[in-house]
Amino acid sequence: MTKELKLMRNIGISAHIDSGKTTLSERILFYCNRIHAIHEVHGKDGVGATMDSMDLERERGITIESAATSVNWKDYEINLIDTPGHVDFTIEVERSLRVLDGAILVLCSVGGVQSQSITVDRQMNRYKVPRIAFINKCDRVGANPYRVVNQLKEKLFLNPVMMEIPIGLEDKLEGVVDLMKMKAIYFDGDNGEILREEEIPASLLSEAQTKHEEMLDKASAFDDELMEKLLEGEDVPNDLVERAIRKGTLSLQLCPVFMGSAHKDKGIQPLLDGVIKYLPDPTEVTNRALDLDNNEAEVILPSDPDAPTVALAFKLEDGQYGQLTYIRVYQGHIHKGDELINTRSRRKFKIGRLVKMHAAEMEDITDAGCGDIAALFGIDCASGDTFCAPSLNYTMSSMYVPTPVISLAIMPKDKKSADNMAKALNRFTKEDPTFQTYVDPESNQTIIKGMGELHLDVYVQRMKREYNAEVEVGMPQVAYREAITQRADFNYTHKKQTGGSGQYARVAGYIEPFTPTEDDEDKEYQFVNEVKGGAIPSEYIPSCDKGFRAAMKKGPQLNFPIVGVRCVINDGAWHPVDSSDLAFQTAAIAAFREAFLKASPAILEPIMKVEVEGPSEFQGAIFGSVNQRRGIIVSSTEDHSNCTIDAEVPLAEMFGYSTVLRSLSQGKAEFTMELDHYAKTPVSVSDELKKEFNEKKKGK
Amino acid sequence: MEVNELIENSPIRVFDESINGGLGKGNIGVLASKHGIGKTACLVHIATDKLFKGEHVVHVSFSGNVEHVLNWYKEVFREISEYKSLDDAFSVYNTMRENRVVMNFSQENVSVDKIINSLTTLIQQGSFQADTVLFDGYHLTKATADDVKKIKAFAQAMNIEVWFSVSPVLTDVQFDQYGVPETMKPYIDLIDVLIGLRYNEEKSKVIMTVVKDHSKSPSHPTGVTLDPRTMLITQ
Numbered sequence: 001m002t003k004e005l006k007l008m009r010n011i012g013i014s015a016h017i018d019s020g021k022t023t024l025s026e027r028i029l030f031y032c033n034r035i036h037a038i039h040e041v042h043g044k045d046g047v048g049a050t051m052d053s054m055d056l057e058r059e060r061g062i063t064i065e066s067a068a069t070s071v072n073w074k075d076y077e078i079n080l081i082d083t084p085g086h087v088d089f090t091i092e093v094e095r096s097l098r099v100l101d102g103a104i105l106v107l108c109s110v111g112g113v114q115s116q117s118i119t120v121d122r123q124m125n126r127y128k129v130p131r132i133a134f135i136n137k138c139d140r141v142g143a144n145p146y147r148v149v150n151q152l153k154e155k156l157f158l159n160p161v162m163m164e165i166p167i168g169l170e171d172k173l174e175g176v177v178d179l180m181k182m183k184a185i186y187f188d189g190d191n192g193e194i195l196r197e198e199e200i201p202a203s204l205l206s207e208a209q210t211k212h213e214e215m216l217d218k219a220s221a222f223d224d225e226l227m228e229k230l231l232e233g234e235d236v237p238n239d240l241v242e243r244a245i246r247k248g249t250l251s252l253q254l255c256p257v258f259m260g261s262a263h264k265d266k267g268i269q270p271l272l273d274g275v276i277k278y279l280p281d282p283t284e285v286t287n288r289a290l291d292l293d294n295n296e297a298e299v300i301l302p303s304d305p306d307a308p309t310v311a312l313a314f315k316l317e318d319g320q321y322g323q324l325t326y327i328r329v330y331q332g333h334i335h336k337g338d339e340l341i342n343t344r345s346r347r348k349f350k351i352g353r354l355v356k357m358h359a360a361e362m363e364d365i366t367d368a369g370c371g372d373i374a375a376l377f378g379i380d381c382a383s384g385d386t387f388c389a390p391s392l393n394y395t396m397s398s399m400y401v402p403t404p405v406i407s408l409a410i411m412p413k414d415k416k417s418a419d420n421m422a423k424a425l426n427r428f429t430k431e432d433p434t435f436q437t438y439v440d441p442e443s444n445q446t447i448i449k450g451m452g453e454l455h456l457d458v459y460v461q462r463m464k465r466e467y468n469a470e471v472e473v474g475m476p477q478v479a480y481r482e483a484i485t486q487r488a489d490f491n492y493t494h495k496k497q498t499g500g501s502g503q504y505a506r507v508a509g510y511i512e513p514f515t516p517t518e519d520d521e522d523k524e525y526q527f528v529n530e531v532k533g534g535a536i537p538s539e540y541i542p543s544c545d546k547g548f549r550a551a552m553k554k555g556p557q558l559n560f561p562i563v564g565v566r567c568v569i570n571d572g573a574w575h576p577v578d579s580s581d582l583a584f585q586t587a588a589i590a591a592f593r594e595a596f597l598k599a600s601p602a603i604l605e606p607i608m609k610v611e612v613e614g615p616s617e618f619q620g621a622i623f624g625s626v627n628q629r630r631g632i633i634v635s636s637t638e639d640h641s642n643c644t645i646d647a648e649v650p651l652a653e654m655f656g657y658s659t660v661l662r663s664l665s666q667g668k669a670e671f672t673m674e675l676d677h678y679a680k681t682p683v684s685v686s687d688e689l690k691k692e693f694n695e696k697k698k699g700k
Numbered sequence: 701m702e703v704n705e706l707i708e709n710s711p712i713r714v715f716d717e718s719i720n721g722g723l724g725k726g727n728i729g730v731l732a733s734k735h736g737i738g739k740t741a742c743l744v745h746i747a748t749d750k751l752f753k754g755e756h757v758v759h760v761s762f763s764g765n766v767e768h769v770l771n772w773y774k775e776v777f778r779e780i781s782e783y784k785s786l787d788d789a790f791s792v793y794n795t796m797r798e799n800r801v802v803m804n805f806s807q808e809n810v811s812v813d814k815i816i817n818s819l820t821t822l823i824q825q826g827s828f829q830a831d832t833v834l835f836d837g838y839h840l841t842k843a844t845a846d847d848v849k850k851i852k853a854f855a856q857a858m859n860i861e862v863w864f865s866v867s868p869v870l871t872d873v874q875f876d877q878y879g880v881p882e883t884m885k886p887y888i889d890l891i892d893v894l895i896g897l898r899y900n901e902e903k904s905k906v907i908m909t910v911v912k913d914h915s916k917s918p919s920h921p922t923g924v925t926l927d928p929r930t931m932l933i934t935q
Contacts, residue, residue: 619818623826633826635766635802638810638818646766679794 015106032071102279192265282371308389404449409474482555547588614669733897
């Protein structure tokens with residue numbers, strides 16, 4: 001069974017906190033489920049129709065939380081995909097944004113475009129997600145949808161086109177005027193489920209006429225036929241206008257605006273019609289994958305149900321039946337019993353149970369076509385993994401995982417928390433490759449590593465909330481690196497005579513800073529053998545390599561890994577009896593340490609690319625805060641009342657920045673950061689670090 | 701080649717000589733031409749020369765695309781450092797990055813007051829000791845004499861060298877023989893150095909003419925041209 005792709009929509013609902021995302025989702029599920037239930041009654045056995053509202057409510061409460069929910073609206077299937085609230089975790093955001101094809105941007109009619117809407121909107125722009133807007137809470141005191149439309153233009157640089165105007169506002173909100181049909185729509189019944197179409201009230205007629213013209217005008221830019229008809233003063237059929245608006249929306253040049261109040265059950269059904277009319281179906285979106293057999297070259301995935309399968313696992317959930325893996329199929333289809341390959345682990349697995357999450361129930365299915373969202377049971381995988389037909393080796397996201405830059409020691413408060421913590425860590429590391437954990441052999445503490453303070457903080461919170469694991473956290477630690485800045489020679493003889501066979505090895509050569517080229521597989525280390533005339537027998541050459549590698553793991557300055565070194569050996573000596581693999585390894589380690597200290601060692605620190613955004617009046621304070629943190633300002637962008645500042649700041653200086661920023665901007669500025677590169681610390685800083693390190697060592 | 705040699709041998713020295721040793725702090729310089737002649741590259745080349753000397757530069761752009769401006773710097777640096785095989789190019793570039801800020805205004809018709817306000821904020825609260833400010837693509841031709849006076853006052857108060865690149869917004873503007881638009885005449889007295897850029901088909905090069913030079917000599921050639929391939933200033 002292959003579903004008609006044209007009848008499918010994968011959408012996300014994104015919103016600022018408190019603009020009514022939950023209520024809206026709930027209403028959507030309710031109306032869709034209604035239709036679904038009626039279908040059921042007429043069609044099969046009446047399941048779902050007899051459910052009492054309490055049950056429904058409860059079930060809904062659960063499913064609203066789930067990563068993807070399928071609902072049916074008219075002949076269409078809509079998959080609602082949960083969009084994460086946090087925009088700090090690039091990987092998670094990337095995943096959820098790539099599975100959705102379009103989005104509803106929910107805005108509060110009072111609050112308008114708030115800072116978080118701006119952040120989310122920017123992300124969507126980056127991933128080219130077409131969107132329609134819904135101005136919610138038109139029943140609130142101070143509601144002004146016209147002002148919000150203006151903000152869409154000025155703050156988000158969208159090209160909004162009003163599809164409706166409100167009939168009454170605040171507590172007098174009665175319904176909306178549909179500017180396409182030029183009819184007033186009222187929402188009757190207990191839950192607004194009955195739509196009543198009437199003539200536009202006389203008081204709104206001229207306003208509606210103006211906005212209708214405006215809509216036609218904006219739409220005409222996207223369709224020549226429409227433009228011609230308008231110029232010649234002919235009547236234009238609605239489907240022609242809809243076609244033009246659809247074109248504009250898909251090309252991200254137009255943003256249709258709907259309005260109403262989810263809480264008062266007004267305006268939801270026209271919004272759903274809008275989703276169908278103006279947001280793309282899976283075939284209208286270009287999806288890309290990387291071919292691992294071809295140097296990660298980009299390939300376009302045609303939404304072809306007959307092509308070999310490519311699917312992405314975008315979310316894992318712990319359910320009562322074990323791990324539930326949400327997937328989106330991009331190409332081909334997934335059939336129960338199929339064999340697929342996880343391109344990350346190279347492991348083959350068989351599709352066991354395949355389900356679809358509906359508003360009120362979980363449906364077992366045997367096949368999921370391309371464009372579809374479904375869930376798998378009992379698959380061992382991590383979030384973000386790509387599943388392919390055995391003939392392909394594609395990945396949906398680059399295999400490159402940035403190395404964590406910050407670490408934190410965590411200690412469970414009691415035995416029960418310790419068990420739960422282990423469970424939680426196991427889950428989180430599967431979900432997020434940038435989150436890592438290990439036990440420090442020296443202190444026996446559990447260390448978690450991640451991409452920033454906030455990143456780790458969210459996981460600590462989740463441990464408490466979802467796994468009931470109370471932990472104490474230590475001070476965050478920056479993951480430094482050690483490096484050399486000039487060439488230094490070594491010539492080391494390792495000699496030991498302890499009765500029996502001794503140990504003897506001599507290695508000579510030099511180390512120098514290593515700048516990798518693109519072809520170098522190992523970007524941090526290179527070993528070069530220039531030994532001539534068998535001064536070191538070839539069987540012991542790998543031993544030297546091994547010794548150098550071992551020495552690079554812990555630098556003598558701060559015990560952090562050493563990076564960017566080329567080790568060259570060009571001479572040595574050996575003994576037929578006393579030389580061994582171990583002797584050469586030991587010699588290489590000692591030789592490296594000797595040379596390292598002569599090679600003007602330096603400490604490298606992670607430099608973060610920081611983006612601060614807020615009202616222009618705080619620009620100066622933000623500049624100052626970057627400057628105080630050894631940061632450099634790369635650029636600042638101002639538009640109207642807002643400014644964005646891009647800076648590069650050492651991670652070590654960014655601890656606690658969110659608090660500082662909040663207080664200097666009255667909570668109105670926000671920032672995001674990600675690792676940009678590693679750079680040499682200034683001497684004053686590295687001296688301080690070394691001093692601290694030595695004191696700690698002495699204290700032990 | 702070391703940075704010092706590179707600075708000495710730069711064609712910018714010839715350019716500076718042609719305008720009596722350079723623009724100088726507290727003064728306003730303008731590069732005027734039609735669209736698409738290569739003013740941005742020219743500005744970036746002037747900025748890069750300053751950055752080589754360890755000076756601080758603010759690049760004010762109105763394009764809405766910071767990435768675009770940063771790429772210009774990258775390209776110009778690559779062009780110069782490869783051509784002259786600069787020693788230790790990586791660390792030179794890093795220092796340059798630290799001494800440069802791109803300030804972008806994506807709003808249309810942003811006021812002079814706002815720009816000056818933001819620049820002052822950066823210099824004072826961001827502790828950025830700017831030596832030179834470049835206005836890339838500012839609608840100077842639409843500016844009033846009053847606006848230009850404000851900029852001049854700012855340049856003098858902050859002891860900063862200010863460069864403008866100017867292309868007229870309107871299409872029917874008359875250009876004089878050096879490539880300078882007529883619309884600049886009302887406030888030409890406030891400008892210290894004015895360079896006209898004009899494409900010469902015979903030589904297939906952009907000719908740079910000194911139209912005004914610290915109110916000293918009458919118009920004369922700069923002795924440098926723009927290379928049509930790299931858009932850089934060449935001798």
